[in-house]
Amino acid sequence: MSAPMSHQAKDLAASRARVPHTSMFLRMLLRAAVLRRGRAASALFAMVVAAAVATAMLNLYVDVQAKLRREFRNYGANIILVGKDGASLPADALSHVDALLAGRGIAAPFGLVVARTSDGQPIVVAGTDFDRVQKLDKWWSVSKWPENSIPTESQSPLPVAENATSVEQSSSEGLVGVRALPVVSPKGQEFSLSFQGKTLRLTPAGTVQTGAAEDSRVYVSLADFVAWSSVQPSTIEIGANGSAEEVAAIMNQLVQAIPDADVRPVRQIMEGEARVLGKTRATLLAAAALIILTAALCVLSTLMGWVFDRRRDFAIMKALGASGRLLNGFFAAEAAALGATGAVIGFLLGIGIAAWIGRVNFHAAVVPRFSVLPIVLAGSIVVTLLSSILPISLLRKVQPAVILRGE
């Protein structure tokens, strides 16, 4: 009976001799986790939660600025381009602006004149591009947007301008301010406006209400406006995306590209935006710091309990002759492995949380930032190392015999 046993033992010894020394180390690490599943799982759980919360907060902190900036773009233009001393802008100004923005914002041209209604009342008539205004000035409360004029009309404005009386052939659609409506077209009927002897016939397509100067105006498409008044747009309103520096850079480029124009920032919007963004970021930073601190404490207390709980393992290893360095290495490796595993799982989870918050609150995904991973990883390992080194340094002072006796 003993023969097969010893044979088996020999085989085992032989097989163990062949495996490199490190396998024992790995084995100890793995068995420690497997044998005390409950405690290891709770430590890992704490780590995962902490890493997830930290990842979500860091992700949000980086992304929230961009998200809020988008909300602020709904305030409309933050840059205004006007002709110097009230002059019209050069005809190619808008295409210059568009080329310069290259998708980093939206620009809408405006031309303004004072015309007369059929009973002689003065009224401000503005020509603009309705599609662009619709995107730029989202707060305009419009009952129905008119169609932009047919492009062929704008390409041949001359024949129309020559015999102004024949403009009557077709009436264009206009957008009428709520305060202007009772003056020009109280029953919603067709009306005509005259400017320097030329008449423009309009049907009100809808009304616009903003609570500001727009309410007293009549808006027509830019093509109709130029054909009728021969006045080129004098203002381009630009809603430029990006940080304060990026907007300032766009302004600089505008100044160089269109020297005939004054480039003015809309200071109330820019300053308000900067203030609100700054305060929100600061609040978020404070909240993130508090939450990450709490999560780290959670990991610390769980892990310290776990390591402390295994003082008997520690004592046995020490009694069997393990050196201080080996013991430190063992517990440090264990902590680092736990920290790294927890950090990776937590990172994935945290990205999920950040994406969920982005969808629920901002209706747009928060882009995962993988640059956060090294920070979370390093932070997790530091916290886990700290929480295993503390109890170990306490235990090292104690004789193994005392621990093994259960005192």
Added chain:
Amino acid sequence: MFARLVYESFRRQKRRKLLAGAAIVLGVTVATAMIAVATDIGDKINRELRTIGANLVVTPQEDSLDLEIGGVNLKPPTDGAFLSEADLPKIKGIFWHNNITGFAPMLPVSVTVQHQGKQQDVTLLGTYFAKKVSYGTEEFTTGVRSTHPWWKVSGAWPKDDSWDVLVGERLADRLQENAGGVITVAGRQLHVSGVLSTGGAEDDQIVAPLALAQEVLGKPGAVKRVYVSALTKPEDAFGRRDPKSMSGAVYDRWYCTPYPQAIALQLTEAMSHSHAEQIRQVAQNEGAVLTRIEGLIFLITLAALFASALAVSAAMATTIFERRAEVGLMKALGAGKLAVAAIFFAEAALLALIGGAIGFALGGVLAHEIGRSIFSSDISIPPVLLPVILVIAVMVTFAGSAAAIRRAVSLDPVFALRGEL
């Protein structure tokens, strides 16, 4: 005996109790501070958003159309109707008067400026800078300095009772005038106290005290429009409903909610022959921004509560787990499961109450600090929150301890005493 056991446990195991107590204190501190910040953030951000400018405007009811291009009024100045300056203090008498953070009347007048023999037509804008107004016994200061915080002056702001004026920076360039100079406006010699920079139409204008503009126009007490800055609730479906279609109780609820429309209606009622309206660019967007930021902070507060609950649970579980030997001894001496569990729960409750109270106080300090350093105004915690926080602290502590206590009391005393698991 029970009380003594609990007392001795606290006296003898100071380290463990301190550890668990510290976790509870920190958890409650974070939770309290975050709750305080979350409940107050709406008001704070609302006030920050007011720096974008007034969100309501009051105009005369029977006014002719504005003829304004690029901020230059092309209408004969005496044309149209006016509001009465005497009605202005009534703005502070409306139902939501505490939500009115400021207002500024405006009276544009076309004038000619004589300069080095040349004449120039400019707009002179009369307004309040920081005028003391009283309504009943209440005194307050209002004007463009609070409603238009982006206006910057190099030099000094004029006094509201003086005849000093500000000159817009582009106009100042053209006139080659600086702060301290004298300009001749409509036959009057006016002292320039500063140069105004706004980034808007005012850069080409002269801004003067309201009384001066009324004098130049020859209409004492006249005001063309009033910009009102009010803290409002983001507009929702109920806020957008037409108040005329509402029945009594519903109308009252609408009227007593600080929607921009409701405040506009109250302003219309307060000032005779007026029409108040929200400035949609400001009013509509601030609702959106406010909702987003409030939502974000709310979700983050949930995360903070979750993290602190977890930290408290983890600390409690650890401390109880370490006391298996004690449990074994108690059980060997004949204590039942119930008695053992009762001691642990009593200890947990005591810890939670003490830690919760300290945490609440610290949380208050933290919230105050956050408010002061970020928003330079106080964030205070209503004391009624204390019992709520304490109950939550006890509940979380119990929940955190429950699993560990259950395992501890079900241990076989023999193994526990021998120090084996």
